[in-house]
Amino acid sequence: xxxxxxxxxxxxxxxxxxxxxxxxxxxxxxxxxxxxxxxxxxxxxxxxxxxxxxxxxxxxxxxxxxxxxxxxxxxxxxxxxxxxxxxxxxxxxxxxxxxxxxxxxxxxxxxxxxxxxxxxxxxxxxxxxxxxxxxxxxxxxxxxxxxxxxxxxxxxxxxxxxxxxxxxxx
Amino acid sequence: xxxxxxxxxxxxxxxxxxxxxxxxxxxxxxxxxxxxxxxxxxxxxxxxxxxxxxxxxxxxxxxxxxxxxxxxxxxxxxxxxxxxxxxxxxxxxxxxxxxxxxxxxxxxxxxxxxxxxxxxxxxxxxxxxxxxxxxxxxxxxxxxxxxxxxxxxxxxxxxxxxxxxxx
Numbered sequence: 001x002x003x004x005x006x007x008x009x010x011x012x013x014x015x016x017x018x019x020x021x022x023x024x025x026x027x028x029x030x031x032x033x034x035x036x037x038x039x040x041x042x043x044x045x046x047x048x049x050x051x052x053x054x055x056x057x058x059x060x061x062x063x064x065x066x067x068x069x070x071x072x073x074x075x076x077x078x079x080x081x082x083x084x085x086x087x088x089x090x091x092x093x094x095x096x097x098x099x100x101x102x103x104x105x106x107x108x109x110x111x112x113x114x115x116x117x118x119x120x121x122x123x124x125x126x127x128x129x130x131x132x133x134x135x136x137x138x139x140x141x142x143x144x145x146x147x148x149x150x151x152x153x154x155x156x157x158x159x160x161x162x163x164x165x166x167x168x169x170x
Numbered sequence: 171x172x173x174x175x176x177x178x179x180x181x182x183x184x185x186x187x188x189x190x191x192x193x194x195x196x197x198x199x200x201x202x203x204x205x206x207x208x209x210x211x212x213x214x215x216x217x218x219x220x221x222x223x224x225x226x227x228x229x230x231x232x233x234x235x236x237x238x239x240x241x242x243x244x245x246x247x248x249x250x251x252x253x254x255x256x257x258x259x260x261x262x263x264x265x266x267x268x269x270x271x272x273x274x275x276x277x278x279x280x281x282x283x284x285x286x287x288x289x290x291x292x293x294x295x296x297x298x299x300x301x302x303x304x305x306x307x308x309x310x311x312x313x314x315x316x317x318x319x320x321x322x323x324x325x326x327x328x329x330x331x332x333x334x335x336x337x
Contacts, residue, residue: 001171047234048267048296071238073268073293088172088200106293107272108265110257110308112199113174122265124293145200146311147177152199156262165266170303 001144003087005029008142016086017142018116021079031139033094034078037118038133040066041075041162050167058162065132068102068125075162076121076131078138083116085151087142091119097137101126104138111140114151117159173254173309175199186253187309188283191246201306203261204245207285208300211242211329223331232297240273241290242329246301250283253316254309258286261306268293271305278307280316285327 003011005027011017019032026033044055059066059074068074082089089111093104103124111119121138123131131137155166173181175197181187189202196203210233211223223242226233235241249256256278260271270291278286288305290298298304 043267043294046295048294049232050264050267050297050302051299054267071293075266106265106268107260107270107276107305108262110201110259110306112201114199120262120266122268124268144171145174146171147174147180149174150176150199154198163266165263167263167267170263 002030003142003144005031008032011084011086011142017084018082019140020081026136028139031092031141033136034080034082034119034138034140035134036061036121036131036137037077037079037161039077039161040123040131041164043164050165050170053168054164056164061131061133063133065130067128067130068123070101070125070127073122073124075164076123076137077118077159077162078121079118079134081116081118082140083111083114084142085114085149088113088145090141090143092139092141094136094139100129102129112152112154113145113149115154115157117157118161120156120159120163171311172200173311175201178202178309181251181253181309187251188248190248196303198306201308203303204247204249204258204305204307205301206288206298206304207244207246207329209243209329210298211331213239213241221331225329228298228300230300232299234295234297235290235292237292237295239291242331243288243290244285244327244329245288245305246285248283248285248327249278249307250281251309252281253312255280255312256307256309258307259305261304264304267296269296280312287330
């Protein structure tokens with residue numbers, strides 16, 4: 001079962017869903033709109049090796065925007081801190097974002113129950129696209145779990161800003 | 171409703187979910203981490219009707235994927251359920267490297283049980299190792315009576331190219 005927008009508002013008030021900052025205008029019928037933070041990460045490793053720590057650089061998105069070329073892959077993040085100990089969040093692109101050929105996650109939409117922080121967005125452009133700081137770029141929906149809840153205690157807990165992969169810690 | 175990790179473990183014991191081999195270390199709060207099998211199919215050419223692939227064994231030291239090409243692989247595990255629907259996706263640690271694990275076909279049908287074919291696309295050159303933890307599968311409660319699945323891909327255990335061209 002997926003939560004409606006009204007239920008999301010209710011559960012934010014009840015502290016069962018964390019969305020911060022929270023703005024009622026961004027609630028849709030089944031989700032909440034997430035905005036893009038002003039820093040992105042680009043990997044500088046020539047070949048990614050999941051067993052080693054990657055090298056990367058941080059880039060600020062200027063007010064006038066930053067252009068991604070077709071085929072570019074960078075990490076962004078949601079300005080909002082999101083999470084829930086009661087529901088399972090899923091990340092989606094906004095249809096407006098998708099219509100520009102921009103992926104906001106790479107087949108990793110599922111967030112663990114109990115995970116809180118800025119969500120790292122996996123931005124992959126299929127066409128040239130200009131990113132602006134604070135643009136509404138993604139959506140989060142919340143789903144009812146079935147079974148006993150054991151909360152997330154993983155390596156990305158309390159993420160601030162974009163976070164590179166920590167697969168080398170596996 | 172999506173199953174929690176504890177419920178997934180419970181339903182494996184009850185025989186309503188199959189994950190083989192299974193390791194409780196790979197259970198997440200609401201999904202299971204699956205591993206990459208040892209075979210990869212690398213695109214060779216398009217013969218006018220369909221894509222032709224070359225089958226390779228992924229060496230121990232890994233195999234580097236070229237960006238923006240599709241490779242076929244499978245999960246190491248046999249995954250299925252007679253009672254729940256499934257969603258097979260990547261995991262954030264691989265998504266953060268730009269690695270797609272499927273091409274918008276995440277839905278696993280109730281009663282299918284097999285090593286899943288993965289449609290892998292890399293946005294950056296990346297080294298993949300056989301048996302590495304590469305993605306996640308979640309289980310979802312059904313609403314309505316589950317029919318018997320008679321799909322074409324449901325019982326295949328090797329990376330399987332599309333059948334669409336023969337239809």
